[in-house]
Amino acid sequence: MVSLLDIIGPVMVGPSSSHTAGACRIGLLVRGLVGGTPEKARIELHGSFARTGEGHGTDKALAGGLLGFRPDDERLRDALDIMEREGLDYQFEKTTLADDSHPNTCRLTVERAGQTTTVIGSSLGAGRIRLSEIDGYPVELTGHLPTIVLVAADQPGSVARIAGILAEKRVNLATMRLTRKERGGDAFMVIECDEPPGDIAREAIDDLDWVKWVRTLDKVGG
Amino acid sequence: MYKSLADAIRDAEASGRTLSATALALESKDQGRTVDDIRSALRRALEVMRSAVERGLEGDLRSASGLVGGDAALVAKSSAGPMSNTLFSDVLARALAVQEVNAAMGVIVAAPTAGGAGVLPAVLTGLARNRKIGDEAVIDALATAGLIGAVVAERASLSGAEGGCQAETGAAAGMAAGAATEMLGGTPSQVGHAVALTMQGLLGLVCDPLGGLVELPCVFRNATGAALALAGIEMALAGITFAIPVDEVIDVMGEIGRNMDVRYRETAGGGLAATPTGRRLAKERLVQIRTAPR
CATH class of the missing domain: 3.30.1330.90 (D-3-phosphoglycerate dehydrogenase; domain 3)
Structure with a gap:
């Protein structure tokens, strides 16, 4: 938009x-x-x-x-x-x-x-x-909003778990996209948030043992 | 934001509001920001625009290559031309001034892009001074300009590399014409015609800067773009209606851009950049940039 x-x-x-x-x-x-x-x-x-x-x-x-x-x-x-x-x-x-x-x-x-x-x-x-x-992961990242990016093992319920953590920390999701190179391979998640997710949310996501790495990006546009 | 100016004009007319009020209301909803918050961002933009005009008019700036600089002051001081000391020459000088600041890596507002950044401040601040229009009305006009640019971004392009200069100074001139038409009391429909009347005159304009630098002819394209915006405003406020709807004019600008040879899309492979003198100057000046102490 x-x-x-x-x-x-x-x-x-x-x-x-x-x-x-x-x-x-x-x-x-x-x-x-x-x-x-x-x-x-x-x-x-x-x-x-x-x-x-x-x-x-x-x-x-x-x-x-x-x-x-x-x-x-x-x-x-x-x-x-x-x-x-x-x-x-x-x-x-x-x-x-x-x-x-x-x-x-x-x-x-x-x-x-x-x-x-x-x-x-x-x-x-x-x-x-x-x-x-x-x-190597196809993504779409615009820097228009504060964004969380992470790589996680591809397993059922991962999206819901992360969405749950963000809801708990009162971070409103704008968009969420998940891509992977192959079925069963690691998944790359790009989550755009309405407000900066903060260190606490990032650390909570990082604590999940199936999350390999996570970063929060400040918005750079607009 | 709206993807069609016709839709925005219809909504504005149905609610009896201006296009700026219509655009600000939708932006507020889209972005979850208050209208006051958006207007204060536009106020900052206006301040930067004014500073850039003033800085450029001082006349001492030179671009990295030395190809441009100092011409805004020439126009501002001249009394030799048929339009000297009028609104017209003032607007030309302001457009040159902002682009000279831009070429010297100074601070400007990209509106819609840096390459076309001179047109909108020139037309709006020039007219505001000439007609003694207060800042609040100029800020509203910036919102209208943003609406027009957003529609061009959605339907066509704002990138010289994608659509040629028609997508940069062409879009800027359309934005300036529409915004100023509202600022001078034009109806939403007249705003649409001002955009169409201005942009039709810039269709097909290629992006052919020497050495690929946003310098020559960009600085002067902003001045001529601003001049065409004044023409569009004059015609629209006189009551001229352009038969091709403004959204279709924008669509065809996009189509022309997509079909434009890559030489004419900011690659310095064609147009003025590829003239014998253009090539020679670019070669000399690029060597100068590379060897200059940083």
Whole structure:
């Protein structure tokens, strides 16, 4: 659902809502997936991101997002310098992803505290974004709302159990999507919430022995 | 938000409200936020828009490549043109100013995108100053602009990479024309015609920036986009009705965008970017960006 404030906004550092603000938001979501600033990142740029990213500051914006800067943060201009000063190893390269990829797409492989995650994200225009793949799982993650992501063993009742925990912690669910690579394999859950779920809800989910990992992501849009 | 301007216009007319009030009520319901809360976000947007106009008019900014900057001040100070010192030249200068700030990695409001961010502030703040219109009415107009942009996002696209410049400055000009028409007392139906009359003039416009940078011609496309918005407002308020319904104009903008060769969709492979001078300048300036001290 498109919001009025997606259109009149974001307030952002120029020059491009898709190549700068959208790229920054992709970086912010990926940062959330590993729970903080990644130490290493391999950033592959596809399509228009590859062809015109440099002049739009797409590299600065993606790095800035990984560093935790929001789209209206003027430090984005200096994100590559800050990255170097902090001793972070972020490498940029051009690539060609699947033919049906959105023109503004990138693949990020990031490492933090021993965790590695690979994410495909696209910038859809007007600063709106979508992560379409996380570690091989097809997902749809927009960062429009506070979001819980988790990987769990595929077993009956898992959705109900998690929904129950969130209800108990008075977190209202907006959407919930479950994807898996194969029957009986692990399931990837993306749960968008109306309000930030908070540490207590996250810890309660993390305590379930069939949940392999869980992260809560702040909203990055709107 | 609405997926059809016809639906929004019908609801506004049925309830005797403006399109902005209609859009704000639906946004409040959709997002679970109060109308006051949404209006305060729009108020912040208006403040940032005004700051960007003022910053750009100072005239000292240069883009990363050095290709653009300083032209807003030229127009603002000029008395040489047939429209100098009028609302028209003021709106042009404001559109240039915001885009010059954007190209210099300054803070702007993407409305709907950064590449088209000059049009809406130029038309609304220029008219508000000229007609002494208070902020509350400008904030309402921003809501109407948001409604129009949301419909374009749903039915067509707001991305130059998907739909060419018609999807960015074209959509921005449609939003500005519709919003200003309401701000000047036009009916919801006149708002729809203002959008259609403006966007029809921008159909097919390609996205062909030199080196792929949001600089040239983007800065000037915002000025000409704002000029076409003024034309659309003038025609709609005069009572002109455009025979093709506004939703169909938006749909066809999307269709043209989908059929547009990839060279004309922000890839710097065609249009002005691919002219001999365009290629030469892009090459020189990109080298400059790469070698400049960060």
